Amino acid sequence: MRFLLILCAAAGMFAAPDPKLAAAGRIVYNRACTMCHGLDGAVGDRAPALGAQRRYLRRSSQELFNAIKLGIPGTLMPPTPLSDLEVNQIAAFIQSLRATAADVEVPGNTARGEAIFHGKGQCTECHTIRGRGGIIGPDLSDVGGYLRLEELRAALTTPKESIPRGFRPVRLTTASGEVIDGVVKNENNFSLQILTRDGGLKMMLREEAREITYPEQSLMPAGYDKKLTSEEFQDLLAFLSRQSRRPRP
Numbered sequence: 001m002r003f004l005l006i007l008c009a010a011a012g013m014f015a016a017p018d019p020k021l022a023a024a025g026r027i028v029y030n031r032a033c034t035m036c037h038g039l040d041g042a043v044g045d046r047a048p049a050l051g052a053q054r055r056y057l058r059r060s061s062q063e064l065f066n067a068i069k070l071g072i073p074g075t076l077m078p079p080t081p082l083s084d085l086e087v088n089q090i091a092a093f094i095q096s097l098r099a100t101a102a103d104v105e106v107p108g109n110t111a112r113g114e115a116i117f118h119g120k121g122q123c124t125e126c127h128t129i130r131g132r133g134g135i136i137g138p139d140l141s142d143v144g145g146y147l148r149l150e151e152l153r154a155a156l157t158t159p160k161e162s163i164p165r166g167f168r169p170v171r172l173t174t175a176s177g178e179v180i181d182g183v184v185k186n187e188n189n190f191s192l193q194i195l196t197r198d199g200g201l202k203m204m205l206r207e208e209a210r211e212i213t214y215p216e217q218s219l220m221p222a223g224y225d226k227k228l229t230s231e232e233f234q235d236l237l238a239f240l241s242r243q244s245r246r247p248r249p
């Protein structure tokens with residue numbers, strides 16, 4: 001175990017934690033740390049939510065171990081009297097909260113998932129993986145490396161509460177009546193840059209437009225858990241979860 005910890009720290013990488021160790025850590029964590037970091041590390045009012053954001057200062061098991069064992073000098077984060085084993089358990093629990101889809105085993109047939117991505121799902125109309133596909137949606141070559149499994153599943157089933165920057169749909173009608181549909185890449189008071197569905201980038205002046213509307217619905221279709229069979233959906237999830245630039249441990 002110690003060897004594994006040192007190895008991970010040295011490589012600076014993020015390995016999937018041992019589920020048993022993490023489960024034990026959850027119990028100790030919820031007993032000792034929630035008054036500042038919140039239950040299950042999900043929200044924190046007096047201290048950072050340890051598992052709810054995308055970027056963390058301390059990632060490796062060793063860095064987490066040290067912060068918990070020794071505290072963080074000059075801040076409210078106190079050293080803990082817990083044993084080394086318990087601190088290791090908590091570090092594993094915190095890492096399990098942060099694990100992205102690429103860190104966990106997702107059941108399903110990835111080859112069939114890939115075929116759905118390029119075929120029945122028509123995902124390549126809008127998305128690229130490793131240089132192949134459309135560009136109006138985000139490049140998904142690293143999607144398993146930055147989204148957690150629940151987030152990945154939600155992306156395919158439920159519309160986001162707000163459409164991310166760079167992917168806001170727009171419809172512009174020119175003075176001559178031409179209609180341009182796409183997403184806004186950049187805009188200011190005078191002009192906007194629109195990426196159209198066919199992949200062309202158009203720079204338009206606001207004063208030359210007859211009308212500009214921003215449809216509220218993202219171009220990302222929702223409800224793939226219903227459009228695909230449950231087996232197909234699972235295969236697609238398995239395929240997407242493996243898309244990661246990080247080497248697999």
Ligand code: HEC
Binds near residue numbers: 033050077080
């Ligand atoms: C008295 C409030 C308090 C308690 C109790 C507390 N923490 Fe913290 N913790 C903090 C604060 C505040 C920070 C942010 C310090 C900073 O500004 O760098 C922090 C930071 C951390 C970090 C570093 C986060 C990062 O990514 O850099 C970890 C890990 C952590 N705490 C784990 C724990 C664990 C595990 C426990 C229970 C054993 C615990 N804390 C108990 C207040 C607390």
Ligand code: HEC
Binds near residue numbers: 121124138147160236
């Ligand atoms: C008509 C275009 C279109 C199609 C078809 C499409 N998407 Fe998307 N997708 C988008 C856009 C635009 C976004 C970004 C805006 C958003 O998240 O609402 C997005 C977002 C996503 C995200 C979230 C990425 C992130 O960084 O949060 C995932 C995952 C995803 N799509 C997967 C798929 C898969 C898998 C398919 C096929 C089953 C698919 N999409 C089909 C346009 C599309």
